[in-house]
Amino acid sequence: MILFRYILKAHLLPFLFGVIVLISVFLLQFFMKFADRLIGKGLETMVILKLVTYNLAWMIVLVVPMAVLVGTLMAFGSMAQNNEIAILKATGVSLYKMIIPPLLASILIAFLLIQFNNHVYPNANHAARVLAQDISKKKPTLSLVPGVFSQEVSKYSILVREIDKNTNDLLDLTIYDNTDSRYLNVITANRGRLYFAKALDKLIMDLWDGEIHTSETNNSVPYRKVLFEKHKIVMNADQFTFKETSPGTKRRGDRELSAYAMLTIVDSLNILRAGYHSDFNDKYNKHILSPINDENSKTDQTYSNDRIVLLKVEDHVRTARNMLKSTVRKITYNNKSVNKYWVEIHKKYSLPVACIVFILIGAPLGTMTRKGGFGVAAGISLIFFMIYWTFLIGGEKLADRNLLSPFWGMWSANICLGLLGIYLTVKSAKERVTINFDVFLKVIPKRFRTFKEADENN
Helix, strand or coil, X not given: CHHHHHHHHHHHHHHHHHHHHHHHHHHHHHXXXXXXXXXXXXXXXXXXXXXXXXXXXXXXXXXXXXXXXXXXXXXXXXXXXXXXXXXXXXXXCCHHHHHHHHHHHHHHHHXXXXXXXXXXXXXXXXXXXXXXXXXXXXXXXXXCCCCCEECCCCCEEEEEEEECCXXXXXXXXXXXXXXXXXXXXXXXXXXXXXXXXXXXXXXEEEEEEEEEEEEECCCCCCEEEEEEEEEEEEEECHHHCCCCCCHHHCCCCHHHCCXXXXXXXXXXXXXXXXXXXXXXXXXHHHHHHCCCCCCCCCCCCCCCHHHHHHHHHHHHHHHHHHHHHHHHHHHXXXXXXXXXXXXXXXXXXXXXXXXXXXXXXXXXXXXXXXXXXXXXXXXXXXXXXXXXHHHHHHHHXXXXXXXXXXXXXXXXXXXXXHHHHHHHHHHHHHCCXXXXXXXXXXXCCHHHHHHHHHHXXX
């Protein structure tokens, strides 16, 4: 029991370190991707923190299996480097027994990650999508350029010829009001001031010393001119303010649902598909196998009986072909939708199970490399991450196109790497195998290689 606690303790810090480093990398990528969508929007800090928090969900789903592999490589590599693995083997503790504590811990992590994928991740993913859409709808604060018409406010064209830098007053304005399509309203003023209402949902413009010219759009004869000393225009400013939509008010995608909810949808789609197949068979029997009804075929002076029968055959075939093509399209779309949901269902379980697979990969490789540094662990992990994601992404694409079963598309990576991990574990348990990195020294220039060799000798 003391040995198990010691091995788990050796895994804990490298695992947490891997989680922090990998999440930092994903956050950096996230900010680089969304920086242009957030900068200049005038968003509150809390809104940005909400967006980051919601997006942490998908990062955790990807990071935890990676951190398990990094932590396992670092822990077993450090133990091998300090000859702890050799000492434990000499006392009769096999590698199989050493793997038991991290393997049990990985099973617990996989179980918790499955619960996270079904209860937390869908809601967070949906909330992140809704919030990102709300942010994208928000325009930056209205900016008026002297001498240039601004059409940022819906249904208004505003021309300001000069702006007082001291008071921010707008001078010599011309405004085209298109709120009512039946009338053409042109407003001119010597001075004006623009500001938001307290609720930030309206844009208010106070005008002084101006005129309002009004005429009908299709008839210029009725014409009205109004002089004013002070006039106020209230404009809609929804596009300049941020309003957060409730996450429950929008339809959810496949990555925003739990496995149980997607299974319910798949059952409904299967019922629809059964109806499509039945409809296809009925149409096939009715329009293809049934004889042409020519009771109404009558001889005409223009056309012969053969000509009339031929026209009826062509019309019959054309109708049958269109009806069958429509049904086939429905069945094809239904199959793609079912496969898409099954891919997401399997993914919710295959990614957590990867934690167990990476223990089987990391433990023997850690003992073989005999190096517990983060650089070696990150380098080896990167290779297996690339292999895993190649299998996963390729399998998802093939499954979505109905070229591969969703099960094999999502589980092939776990199966292949799991078998490889079992093979490496058995080989490492039976004999002492060491991976030599000296071949990579050939890539390093000799002057740097000399310093490196000297450091290692010291």
